[in-house]
Amino acid sequence: MANTGIASVGECMLELSGGDGGNWRMGYAGDTFNTLWTLRALVEPGMATDYVSAFGDDPFSERQIDFLKESGVGIASSPRIKGARPGLYAITLNGAERSFTYWRNDAAARQLASDPAALAASLAKRDLVYFSGITLAILEPAARRVLVSALATARRAGSLVAFDPNYRPRLWSSADDARAAFDEALAACDIALPTFPDEETLYGDADPAATAARLRSAGVPEAAVKNGEMPALVVDRSGATEVPANTVNALDTTGAGDSFNGAYLAARLRGEAPADAAKRAHRVAASVVQVRGALAPHERLREAFAAGA
Numbered sequence: 001m002a003n004t005g006i007a008s009v010g011e012c013m014l015e016l017s018g019g020d021g022g023n024w025r026m027g028y029a030g031d032t033f034n035t036l037w038t039l040r041a042l043v044e045p046g047m048a049t050d051y052v053s054a055f056g057d058d059p060f061s062e063r064q065i066d067f068l069k070e071s072g073v074g075i076a077s078s079p080r081i082k083g084a085r086p087g088l089y090a091i092t093l094n095g096a097e098r099s100f101t102y103w104r105n106d107a108a109a110r111q112l113a114s115d116p117a118a119l120a121a122s123l124a125k126r127d128l129v130y131f132s133g134i135t136l137a138i139l140e141p142a143a144r145r146v147l148v149s150a151l152a153t154a155r156r157a158g159s160l161v162a163f164d165p166n167y168r169p170r171l172w173s174s175a176d177d178a179r180a181a182f183d184e185a186l187a188a189c190d191i192a193l194p195t196f197p198d199e200e201t202l203y204g205d206a207d208p209a210a211t212a213a214r215l216r217s218a219g220v221p222e223a224a225v226k227n228g229e230m231p232a233l234v235v236d237r238s239g240a241t242e243v244p245a246n247t248v249n250a251l252d253t254t255g256a257g258d259s260f261n262g263a264y265l266a267a268r269l270r271g272e273a274p275a276d277a278a279k280r281a282h283r284v285a286a287s288v289v290q291v292r293g294a295l296a297p298h299e300r301l302r303e304a305f306a307a308g309a
Contacts, residue, residue: 004048004125004126004127005047005048005049005050005126005127006036006039006043006047006048006049006050006126006127006128006129006130007050007051007052007076007122007123007126007128007129007130008032008033008035008036008039008049008050008051008052008129008130008131009032009052009053009112009122009123009129009130009131009135009147009151010030010031010032010033010051010052010053010109010112010131010132010134010135010138011030011032011033011053011087011104011107011109011110011112011134011135011138012028012029012030012032012033012051012053012064012068012086012109013028013029013030013086013087013088013089013102013104013107013109014026014027014028014060014064014086014087014088014089015027015028015029015088015089015090015091015293015294016088016089016090016091017090017091017254017292017293018292018293024090025293027293027294027295028064028067028068028295029254029255029293029294029295030087030134031132031134031164031166031258032051032130032131032132032134032135032258033051034255034258034259034262034294034295035130035132035164035258035259035261035262035265036049036051036073036130036262037071037073037262037294037295037298038258038259038261038262038263038266038284038301039128039130039262039265039266040071040072040073040298041262041298041299041301041302041305042262042263042266042267042284042301042302042305043266043269045072047127048074049072049073049074050073050074050075050076050122051068051073051074051075051076051078052075052076052077052078052112052119052122052123053075053078053108053109053112054078054079054080054081054084054108054109054110054111054112054114055075055078055079055080055081055084055086055108055109056080056081056083056084056085056086056108057080057081057082057083057084058084058085060085060086061080061084061085061086061108064086076121076122077115077118077119077121077122078112078118078122079111079112079114079115079118081108081111081114084106084107084108084111085106085107085108086107086108086109087102087103087104087107087109088102088103088104089101089102089103089104091254091293093252098252098253098254104138107138109138110138110139110140110143111143112135112139112143112147113139113143113144113146113147113150114143116146116150119146119147119150120150120153123150123151123153123154123159124154124157125157125158125159126154126159127159127160127269128159128160128161128162128265128269129151129154129155129159129160129161129162130161130162130163130164130261130265131147131151131161131162131163131185132163132164132165132166133163133164133165133166133167133168133178133181133182133185134166134168134171135147136148136181136182136185137168137171137172137178137181138171144181148184148185148188151185151188151189152187152188155188155189155190160190160191160268160269161188161189161190161191162189162190162191162192162193162261162265163185163186163188163189163191163192163193164192164193164194164195164257164258164261165182165185165192165194165195165198165199165202166194166195166198166257167182167198167199167201167202169201175202178202179202179203182202183218186215186218186219186220187218187219189220190220190221190222191220191221191222191223191224191265191268192215192220192222192223192224193223193224193226193260193261193264194211194215194223194225194226195225195226195227195228195257196208196211196225196226196227196228196230197227197228199211199214199225208225208227208232208233209233209240211223211225211233212225212233212235212240215235216235221236221237222235222236222237222274223235223236224260224264224274224277224278224281226257226260227245228245229245229247230245231243231244231245232245232260232278232281232282234274234275234277234278235274236274241274241275241278243275243278243279243282244282245282245285245286246282246283246285246286247286248286248289248290249290250289250290251289251290251291251292252289252291252292252293253289254292254293254294255288255293255294255295255296256285256288256289257285258294259281259284259285259287259288259296259301260281260282260284260285261281262281262284263277263280263281263283263284263285263301263304263305264277264278264280264281265277266280266305267280267281267305280305283304283305283307284301284304284305286304287300287301287303287304288300288301288304
């Protein structure tokens with residue numbers, strides 16, 4: 001397939017961080033954007049990267065789009081929604097562990113599938129399309145079906161489709177709804193990148209091997225099951241491999257799993273084996289948790305990715 005770049009689908013929000021003493025810093029982040037940020041740092045400079053979402057027409061949306069452009073990220077055919085605005089979240093820390101407060105109920109990104117033709121155009125002829133369970137959670141059921149259909153079409157046309165379930169209970173009306181949505185999404189993907197504690201909560205999996213077995217039974221050809229500081233379990237048609245995580249003193253764990261996903265997918269796009277891709281991904285994630293915020297500098301990401309090569 002021709003090299004036509006990467007599309008990541010979801011919600012990029014305004015991020016407030018570092019609020020000690022009431023002085024907050026504003027940035028831009030969100031799970032699928034964090035992954036795309038890592039991919040942008042690690043793939044070839046000439047490879048197109050687009051964030052597929054929906055954007056408002058307010059000053060914050062304009063600044064957000066400008067930030068994406070300055071970072072080498074386009075928005076493809078994403079719609080602009082009159083009167084809409086970005087979602088917002090704030091990070092509070094207890095040591096290195098983080099918690100989040102959200103303001104996102106009327107975010108423009110909830111309308112990312114409002115124009116099916118534009119969505120299809122944004123995903124057409126991609127090397128890689130990436131999305132998450134949060135992407136699904138912010139959509140109404142009908143819009144969710146539009147997105148999954150567009151992903152399936154892109155996959156049939158030759159795109160590699162990757163999915164991180166990233167289960168967040170507060171975003172779903174019930175666990176049954178989340179499971180149903182994830183099961184439909186898994187049928188349209190080539191690579192699954194779940195986090196074991198999420199899968200344990202939602203599906204009752206006993207261990208990462210149970211998660212991997214369930215994904216294989218669902219027809220997913222490849223999976224990397226993340227498990228925090230524990231080894232990741234990488235499974236493909238050749239078998240299963242445990243890949244140990246890198247041990248570091250974490251400053252802020254925000255974006256660790258997202259950066260793992262980005263580095264893993266960047267390595268896979270380069271043709272590296274899944275276990276080797278997971279080794280690079282662990283190094284990148286370990287580097288990210290040593291800086292504050294979800295987006296580590298691109299040069300830092302590249303150095304971690306290249307280490308030990």
